[in-house]
Amino acid sequence: MGNDLITQAAQRVAELKAYFVDHERFVPLAEGFSILAEKRLVDIQTGRISEAQGLALSGHSGAGKSAAITHLLAQERQRLADQGYGDSTIISLRVPSPATLKFVGQMLLRALGYPIGADRHAWYIWDLVQHHLKERRVLFVHLDEAQDLASRGTKHELDSVTSMLKTLMTDPEWPVGIILSGTNELEDILNHDHQLARRMRTVRFESLSPAAYGDDILDLLENYCELAQLEPEDDVLELSHGERVVHAAANQFGIAIVLILDAIEDAYLHGQKTLNRHNFIRAYHRRTSCDAEFNPFVVPDFMRIHARQVFSRENRT
Ligand SMILES: Nc1ncnc2c1ncn2[C@@H]1O[C@H](COP(=O)(O)OP(=O)(O)O)[C@@H](O)[C@H]1O
Ligand SMILES: [Mg+2]
Structure with missing residues (x-):
């Protein structure tokens, strides 16, 4: 050799x-996502504010979730950029460990281009997150391996992170759509939090x-x-x-x-x-x-x- x-x-x-293999299983995901994106764009164009909606994709490890979402988001980013919505419309990151409210906020800020030290309070960090999401006109935030929101942190942390996600989606000035992808334990998080689940379309990549x-x-x-x-x-x-x-x-x-x-x-x-x-x-x-x-x-x-x-x-x- x-x-x-x-x-x-x-x-x-x-x-x-x-x-990228455009398998038939990709269709419901792509459709679900374009409906969300279209709704949000219509709201922006007409100056209306309604709650943003989200999307959850679950499936076993190796099912192809990250690959599918990466492909989808790249397509959508391009489409939005072509339509003049700028190039920072979608932020995507892996849920950090530990998945505490503060740490998730910090990672999100970093992804937004504003790294900040750990010596700040969680509420201060999330204030900044909301500010920058709006400032940069971010439409969607994607969190991969979202089941880790439950497995690493305590129950209390999980509740505070999910309620923060809901806050982002229902922001009265700039609602942001949340996309979660993760293993099947992600479904447990959604089953546990009906208010969050109600706002999410769910798609599963079956074995x-x-x-x-x-x-x-x-x-x-x-x-x-x-x-x-x-x-x-x-x-x-x-x-x-x-x-x-x-x-x-x-x-x-x-x-x-x-x-x-x-x-x-x-x-x-x-x-x-x-x-x-x-x-x-x-x-x-x-x-x-x-x-x-x-x-x-x-x-x-x-x-x-x-x-x-x-x-x-x-x-x-
Ligand atoms: N639609 C696809 N087209 C091409 N390669 C894919 C596709 N889906 C998955 N893969 C391949 O399979 C690997 C595992 O998929 P991944 O998206 O990481 O799975 P999951 O996130 O569900 O654990 C990826 O690294 C990629 O190489
Ligand atoms: Mg993955």
Whole structure:
């Protein structure tokens, strides 16, 4: 394996990673979001003030939530900039740890471009947050890994953060739409806080089942092969291979893509013109260090292998 091959493989895979798969599950999310955005823009144009609404996206780790929201927000930012709304219409950040009222406020201020020391009171920080959101005409604030609002802080902190989010959404002068994405525990937060839930549209990225999605994933694999300019061999076009990919990906759409890209990278590294099952076997092994007997691309009864434990570690970013 020469250095040239490695550099080339890295470049080509980086290009493939930049590609966003517009899966059907993306549609309800995109629609939900454009309705929110349109409502808000109409209010601004007509000088009306009504409460902003929000959107919550839940799903297992690796489902593709962050990728989908990042793609959606980039599109929307561009659209809003083209329409003359400026380039700071959407702020996006990961919920910090610890998720205290003060720390979340501080991170938000930093994302707004106004870092501030920790020696201030929470109420002072949030006053500034509200001020700058309005000043900079921010329409949406997105918090990723929003389930961490509940897991790290105390119950009291969770209540104060959610009530602050509601305050932002109902601001009498400049209401801001809140977008939350996170694992299924995010739903617990919303179930717990009905006032917040009432203002949020919710979308869930369901897990895939090998039986129902094996075929779908084969289509995806073929598309990636085309992009990658690799010919798929027969052994990766069998329905059972699609099912193996879904299962190895712990039924998560995003992880299935990662597995396919890993296999493609392996094929590049071996200077191949085709993609075959051995690329999947090696790619899975490289990522998990699992022996062949735990490799779902090797064993016949692959359904007995628990893929989630293997992947869940690294997917929490
Ligand atoms: N629609 C998509 N198109 C291309 N790649 C995707 C897509 N969705 C997910 N991925 C890939 O899957 C990985 C995991 O998805 P991610 O969005 O981080 O999952 P989640 O946020 O739900 O844990 C991402 O790093 C990305 O490489
Ligand atoms: Mg994520």
